[in-house]
Amino acid sequence: MSRHAGAAGNNFMIIGAGRLASAWGGAAWWAAPQAATGRERVAGMRARRLIAAASVAALAVLSLAACGRSAPNVAAYVGDTTYSVDRVDAIHDEAQATYADSVRTQAQQRGLTPSPDQLRLNVDRQDILNLLVGIDLGKRIAAEKQVQVQDQLSAEQLGRELGVPNTEYAKLAAEWYDIYLALQAGLPPAELTDDSRGKLYDALVKAGVAPAGWSAEEQAKQFEQAAFTRQVSAVSAALQDEVKKLDVTVNPRFPALEIPALLQTQNGFRQYDLPYVEGNRQVTDISTPEPVATEPTGPAAS
Numbered sequence: 286m287s288r289h290a291g292a293a294g295n296n297f298m299i300i301g302a303g304r305l306a307s308a309w310g311g312a313a314w315w316a317a318p319q320a321a322t323g324r325e326r327v328a329g330m331r332a333r334r335l336i337a338a339a340s341v342a343a344l345a346v347l348s349l350a351a352c353g354r355s356a357p358n359v360a361a362y363v364g365d366t367t368y369s370v371d372r373v374d375a376i377h378d379e380a381q382a383t384y385a386d387s388v389r390t391q392a393q394q395r396g397l398t399p400s401p402d403q404l405r406l407n408v409d410r411q412d413i414l415n416l417l418v419g420i421d422l423g424k425r426i427a428a429e430k431q432v433q434v435q436d437q438l439s440a441e442q443l444g445r446e447l448g449v450p451n452t453e454y455a456k457l458a459a460e461w462y463d464i465y466l467a468l469q470a471g472l473p474p475a476e477l478t479d480d481s482r483g484k485l486y487d488a489l490v491k492a493g494v495a496p497a498g499w500s501a502e503e504q505a506k507q508f509e510q511a512a513f514t515r516q517v518s519a520v521s522a523a524l525q526d527e528v529k530k531l532d533v534t535v536n537p538r539f540p541a542l543e544i545p546a547l548l549q550t551q552n553g554f555r556q557y558d559l560p561y562v563e564g565n566r567q568v569t570d571i572s573t574p575e576p577v578a579t580e581p582t583g584p585a586a587s
Contacts, residue, residue, distance in 0.1 A: 380452050
């Protein structure tokens with residue numbers, strides 16, 4: 286999903302429990318204005334890194350016994366479930382093709398020819414893996430914590446808004462936000478540590494939501510006024526705990542696992558991605574290592 290979506294608001298807001306709840310008081314100045322440009326940005330406003338999953342039964346599940354935890358065709362291992370690279374590619378490619386067709390159709394109706402950039406969906410394969418793993422972990426957490434997940438987003442409506450109707454990506458996106466909203470509302474708010482606060486701040490700066498250059502003291506002061514920081518941190522902590530319990534490992538071609546979350550600012554919805562697995566716990570990218578050369582020994586060595 287892009288970093289910018291939806292209608293403008295006056296304050297930082299966070300989506301939750303089927304409604305918009307104020308999250309940042311009067312700090313509306315915090316958002317960095319960005320102008321929308323064309324159909325790509327319009328769809329990107331709502332689409333960048335939305336994360337969700339269809340039924341786990343519909344996902345490609347491979348046998349751990351066949352390849353251990355280091356097969357190059359596996360994108361991620363989650364407990365006894367694997368998500369294949371082919372599965373990630375198929376979801377991405379379907380969404381990309383559908384989006385390009387949607388943009389061309391709308392452009393032709395206006396007598397325009399879209400550029401290659403306008404035809405490119407602002408979603409990559411990392412986003413798809415985030416969807417698959419995030420939903421898997423989120424469902425487990427909701428069941429364990431007895432958090433009820435309600436159907437709040439329509440995949441049909443979301444697919445139309447994103448320009449990817451009738452795609453699995455749209456289903457994944459709607460599914461994720463149903464789970465994310467439930468966990469955000471149902472888990473106790475987390476106490477921020479210097480580390481969690483810093484990671485959240487970095488994610489907000491990267492998304493263009495927060496200004497760069499805040500000291501640790503300024504971060505603590507600003508975040509104290511924003512309830513959403515403790516809510517999203519609670520979801521992050523729960524996902525991290527689940528990763529440890531299930532021994533989640535990720536193919537090194539995917540550098541992180543991230544939580545996509547939304548804030549509503551004076552310039553509309555802005556999305557940011559909070560990593561909960563960063564570059565560690567990775568599977569290897571080769572199935573059989575090259576033999577290690579050894580020095581000859583015995584009579585032949587001489």
